[in-house]
Amino acid sequence: MRIGLLGTGPWARAAYAPALAGHTGLDFTGVWGRRPQAATALAEQYGVRAYDDVDALLADVDAVAVALPPSVQAELAVRAARAGRHLLLDKPLAVGVAEARAVAEAAERAQVASVVFFTARFQKEPEAWIDEQAAVAGWFTARAQWLGAVFTSDSPFAASPWRREKGALWDVGPHALSVLLPVLGDVRQVLAAAYGPSDTVHLVLDHATGASSTLTLSLTAPPAAAGADVELRGEAGVSVLPGSSEGAVPALGRAADALATAARTGRPHACDAAFGVRVTEILAAAQARLTGSPSD
Known part of the structure; x- marks a missing residue:
């Protein structure tokens, strides 16, 4: 599976990039980030291509791993799904229910696999x-x-x-x-x-x-x-x-395995985008309780 990384921040550098690069079943293809210089530096570290256009990266891969703030993740995940790319996402899926549902709906329409990385579920x-x-x-x-x-x-x-x-x-x-x-x-x-x-x-x-x-x-x-x-x-x-006896990198490797299995078999993983939506709905309900405002 050819996979690209969206994101260049601390979590991308500490967990996602080493997990993708070290996984024998993945072809780590390249990096896109909102800061081009950071994307270049991270890509050079792993000997992959730095992309300055996210659509160009999407054209070259089968899947994307997203290590970005949830509001940015949701928008780009919908874009990637519409391009037919499988999704390795981070929690929370989004910080709004509508945005989270848009990701799950886009993945379902495009019939692409999705896995949301909840660390304990993969350790x-x-x-x-x-x-x-x-x-x-x-x-x-x-x-x-x-x-x-x-x-x-x-x-x-x-x-x-x-x-x-x-x-x-x-x-x-x-x-x-x-x-x-x-x-x-x-x-x-x-x-x-x-x-x-x-x-x-x-x-x-x-x-x-x-x-x-x-x-x-x-x-x-x-x-x-x-x-x-x-x-x-x-x-x-x-x-x-x-x-757990291990950190995030091996767990992310198993999340990537789960994504590959779901993509191959067509059977959703328990931690797919739909589960990510449900978690978002519960968090929104809790937020509404805290603030006294209706959840969306």
Whole structure:
């Protein structure tokens, strides 16, 4: 599969470019970015072509990987799908429901495969745990904490304008939902939402299985308190999400494998654009609860 990279920021450099370049089943074809100089530098690092026109890149590939802010990602994903290109996307799919639905609809119309990269869903130990717990009945409640220190440390993502604007709900909220939804079922209702310190958000969710979950999400946790954990409690007892022995690059490689499989078989992956839309809808409902405004 010939694949191009859209994006040149910290996440593109740290995860996407090395994952694409190191994958034996991919032909990493080139890079396009909103900053031509950055695209040239990244392309030269991996010995691929730098494109100054996104349509020229789309003409040369079978698929694109997108490492861009969600509002930019959504627009370009629709463009790529209409060009018949498979989509390896990042979370959140978009920061608006209409924009997210446009991506899924474009992919469906063009009959192209899509995979949204929710990290835990493609890391070995967390992925296996999620599958195991999804097969267990009788979960009563879950507690998820996704506490980042992006804005309280020297994180390269601290300068991200969209993270500054949208905060933890939209940045790490998708991670928590990607773990909880396969186990507890879809969210029927956001029962409560409240702000904590800085961008911290607390949510209470009602799930289709009858279980409830509580989420605490932050990008402003003290570095010593940062970390992610999920705990399930139910008839089977207590189960805790295991940590991963690997970082994002191997997980992205498996996401690329999933995209190739979906493209070859025509069978959607569980983390396709439609799932990305559902996560966006839940986040929008939570945002509406927080602000007292209707979700779109």
